[in-house]
Amino acid sequence: MKNTKPTSRRDFLKSAVVLPAAVAALPATVVAADRTEAEPSTALPMRKLGRNGPEVTILNIGGMMSAHNPQYLDLAWNMGIRYFDTADCYMNGRSEKNVGAWVNRYPERRKDAFIVTKDHPKKGPEELLTMIDRRLENMGIDYVDMFFIHGIGPKQYGKDSLDWPKSDRLKDVFDELKASGKVKYCGFSCHDKKLIKYLHAAAEGGFIDAIMLR
Template sequence: MSDCRGLNEDGGSDVDRRAFLGTGAGAVTAAALLGQTETARAQDQPAAKASALIPKRVLGKTGVEVSMLNLGTWKSVGLDRILRLAWSRGLRYIDTAASYGSEPAIGRWMKENPGVRKDLFLVTKDGHANTPKDLIAGLDKRLEQLQTDYIDLIFIHALGDSNIDKQIEWPKSREFKETAEAIRKSGKAKFVGFSCHHPRQAEILQNAAEGGFVDAIMVRNSSWANHEAPFDKALDACHKAGIGLISMKQIAGNTKIDDIAALLPELKEKGLTPYQGLLHAIWTDERFSSVCVSMRNTDQVRENTDAAQRFKPMTKAEISRLRDACLAAGPTFCAACDGSCSRAGGTDAELGTLTRLLTYHDHHGYREEARRQYADLRPEARDWTGADLAAAREACHSKLDFADLLARVEKNLA
């Protein structure tokens, strides 16, 4: 999943206004509460003169220019309105997946607006690949759901999550290379790659750089880089190999947004929200062609597209202060997780995965999906009994409070 914002300041289960507007029955209730104001604002956008396009960057060796902000989607009663507004504000890159439930709505929107397809960079993912070749059959299903003859980029979804020992070699395997070549030759997808948020994603990316045939990768990423870390070196290798890089989850887990704002008055002076500051920090890293953000309502579309239109690179000092403020606010998710927390805690439990799923539940509002993924984990991946949580916190790159967060995992996901 990509980024989304959702909960109240203490990270509890009460959704804030943004999440309330964008999720299930809340969207319907909110429309009644807000009267015609929000609807009128959204409907005015398509009729108005089109906004300037979101700034674009070249996607690696593909040579294709893509919007530096892309719309992460999820099944929602308000998705059609979100698509229309995002398009009117110059966004030309849409991200979906088999598991997101948003493909049919995107397909209907394209059918109703046939002129958009030629200018749209459309990306989807399939997570049911037991072998790389399975992506071919998965692609046919994605095309059917999207009601289109081709997509621009197809990903294997969450490479490594289902079987890391087998899948870690795929990005440089002959079978995946032949699969990618066959897909591109068929014309059903122009480009082929994978998304990844496994703790061993640095190794996976290094293999992709060595393989040399992957067109693009979407990776879990933080807004600040440790240039000595294996992941950052893997990003360098992929960038040098011409692989297009897309950032995701750079906002996830930052729920105490007012605390961050209080620590960074300079953001307010620039007219930026903390979320916009996080996006500016990511865009400052020119290795990334685009940033995927799940937008669940029109407020988020406006906030994020405004951030893209007003982007200016941040200094190292500004990014460092942003990092310190975010960590001080107590995040629920570590975008830089490499498994060091579990190793330090002396446990086989996947502490980084557990807190990521808690973030899906609490921050994104993807409650059913978070519980489903939790249930699919191996029993030992869920069992943190006896773990040294203090040592795990010390080893965590984001200093997550595992004692508190794992208790919430047990309460909300188990």
């Protein structure tokens, strides 16, 4: 008999920990055979991301996992995840390639998949305008949903970067990226001890769509 009992958040999180470890040990053919049977009718619960939306699933999958085994992407989708995160530097670009290949394998899913990538404009925000073309080329897709400055901090980007989130300089770059149709939303990730300063600058600037932090 088919189990119709709703999956609790606790049960889901348990499976989210156990299943990735299990799928890594399985042959790709086994995982591929199962993925259509596990296809959910709906995504996980959604929440508004950042200051302007959009609605994204409450859990996402990071690109380092997909770089090691592309089958993680199918597993994540089948578990209801719709937010997929990658970056230029994850496994020397292999993560982006896997995400892009997966998107192109299932074009019908693209409208529901939220694809995020990142890059390191160490010479200044303007570099993002050419970096996005390299990111899209590496993935083989024509746009991403979110484009982040990766790991912003004075050590990598200089002291001037502390003011980027409130500067016309970065705002103009983000506006141009969005106007190009190659990016829907823009922001930055930050794991630096100066995080609070970047957050205050972003609040003052008012144009950062989302921030990834820890």
